[in-house]
Amino acid sequence: MNWKAKTILYKNTPRIAVYFEKNERLIARIKTFTDARWSVDKMFWHLPDTETNRLHFKLPLAHTLVPNSEGIESISTFKNYLLSKRYSQNTITTYCEALKSFLTFFNTKSVKSITNEDVILYNTDYILKNNLSSSYQNQIVNAIKLYFRIVRETSIEIDKVHRPKREKVLPNVLSKEEVKSILLAHNNIKHKTMLSLIYSCGLRCGELLALQPIHIDSKRNIVLLKNSKGKKDRIVPLSPKILEMLRDYYKLYKPKVYLFEGQTAGKPYDERSLQQVLKQALKKANISKPATLHWLRHSYATHLLESGTDLRYIQELLGHNSSKTTEIYTHVSTKNIQQIKSPFDDL
Structure with missing residues (x-):
């Protein structure tokens, strides 16, 4: 195999980085490893730092x-x-x-x-x-x-057994103007619809790719999310604007099994390819922030909060078990903060 590997700390977690030139055969091979992931920012594949993986890539074993x-x-x-x-x-x-x-x-x-x-x-x-x-x-x-x-x-x-003190990391949020620029960046209707559906419904990437046409209920204007995180089903509202986009998309692509399919009919769209779709949209929109697909979900929740939606409804829409998880969006909402006048203005 024409690839190189080395042990790394990826987001402070021990991993093995694997480098190779783009090759469909090697990509298919690396995907067979458990928990193999592609890093859009670093441009390499990475795997769990395990004894088996070290042996496979002929890396030295740690005691x-x-x-x-x-x-x-x-x-x-x-x-x-x-x-x-x-x-x-x-x-x-x-x-x-x-x-x-x-x-x-x-x-x-x-x-x-x-x-x-x-x-x-x-x-x-x-x-x-x-x-x-x-x-x-x-x-x-x-x-x-x-x-x-x-x-x-x-x-x-x-x-x-005690837990470490929880890090208070705030979610990354885009402005409505930035979101609009991202969603309008692509001319390709499939790319535009996928990104728009993530934002308009606050979906996780995996939830979007698992959608099937039967999960879109146009009569009730809802999307049914089956067996999402935590093995829970939930429903989210579907905007009429998105419904029109979905109808145009469906007429053009006619997906067989999944709502968004890749080059192989009946197979879901590739997560790595979807990340590239967002990356291309950011470049076209001249947005330099290192936004990810999850930023769109964070932005959806924050914009709902800023528009006056009750936190309990947002919790249900996002599928959070605990209200504490949803409450973090109150710390990034600028609705009330922008009303505070700085004493600097009176100097």
Whole structure:
């Protein structure tokens, strides 16, 4: 294979970056790896930093990547539990890799003898020492708590496993003028409709690509989102303006299975290609911000809030379990902030 690989920290998470010239055969091959992702900003593919992936790309193994036999059995038990509970494949991969990282750090100890003090030691000597993010640390905590709840014989007191202090990162939001410029940038009706539907309904990228024509209810003016994040169905309102765009698009493309299909009929549009569609729109609109597809969802929520929509309705529309998740948009809304007069103006 004509590719090169190296270990990296990607968004403060250990990953393996894979570099190769654009080639359909290699792209298809890299997609067969679990949790393979394309970075639009860095222009490389990246994979979980696992022993298997290191061996595949002939990278040196780190001593912490090899769990003991009990650890391997524990991870297998944990994976079967997650499968039986019907967790998503992404969650299963994330939790198992997190548990593996933790258990292999203590590969000289019995799993049953690991204590709360060991959790603190792992945080200080691995997480902090390697400058890993608090979100990665939180993933580890989630895996630890869930795993040790299903294990009967343990020395860990689950309720005393502490979480890192949550980072207060505000969502990135575009102005209405910027959104309009992005949505008008493309002449291609498919590209224009995909981006417009994400913004107008506040969709996640995966939710858009999973849509089928039957999920568009033109009689009730709603979109049915099936089995979205958290395996929940929900409905969102469909604007008449978007409905007209969808009708024009459907007449032209006549999709077979999914509402938006790629070059192969019956297969959903590629997520990486959709990210490129947005990137091209940003360039055409002369917007230099490093906007992502999720920025459109953030902008939808913030603009709803600024127009007076109740936060409880926004929570339902976005599919958030907790109102606290939705409340973060109150911190980026400029409706009330713009009414505050700076004392500088009176000088």
